[in-house]
Amino acid sequence: MTIIAPSILAADFAKLGEEARAVEAAGADWLHVDVMDGHFVPNITLGPDIVKALRSHVSIPFDVHLMIAPVDPFLEAFREAGADIISVHPESGPHLNRTLKRIRELGAKAGVVFNPSTPPEVIEWMMDEVDQVLVMSINPGFGGQSFMRSQLAKITRLRAMIDATGRDIPLEVDGGVNPETARLCVEAGATALVAGTAVFKGGPSAYADNIRALRGPSPGGA
16 A cells, blocks of 8 residues: 655645644554755755654654755754664765665665756665665645656656565655555556645645545555
8 A cells, every 4th residue: 555645745734733633543654754954955955953742742754855955964963863764865975875875874774865966877876775765746845736757667667676676665656646646656666655735725624535545545445
């Protein structure tokens, strides 16, 4: 079953704890946390203190996407705050391999994020160090952008690279994900989906239905 990771960036910031509990109760598998520094991407969101404050509200894994540069000085702070998965961009530091090793040393799973222009080959010779792959189907920095269909071919290429390892590495997609594009992503090989507006629209009473719509039909057509 497809992993659904609601992006807390689309939640009501006046009641983040309540929102996190609501999406967990609605069936979310992970909580996706977008961290932006206003430098690597053109927006500023939140830091490790907010991650730490949210951690006690839910038990699902925290999927933390660091859009900051340089990224290495902040790995420990986000791990200590409660990040279970820490994903970084190859462009956010000089030595991606070393960064991934450090994330694992801290006890978190290490992910690599692909901007629309980042080629899959950037991880070709270091797949053993990768625990998760995240494909951005928009340019990172702001929510509400339209899905870039050009990234479907990249998802397919990365799916083949992952399958060749024989390892169970989640292939996640973030950006413009809704029930229609979710289906395209899964058909291309994605196993995890980040969604903001598509989950949080309609308020807490709608979250469960929104998540079910993103998952699509269960095996057997139920």
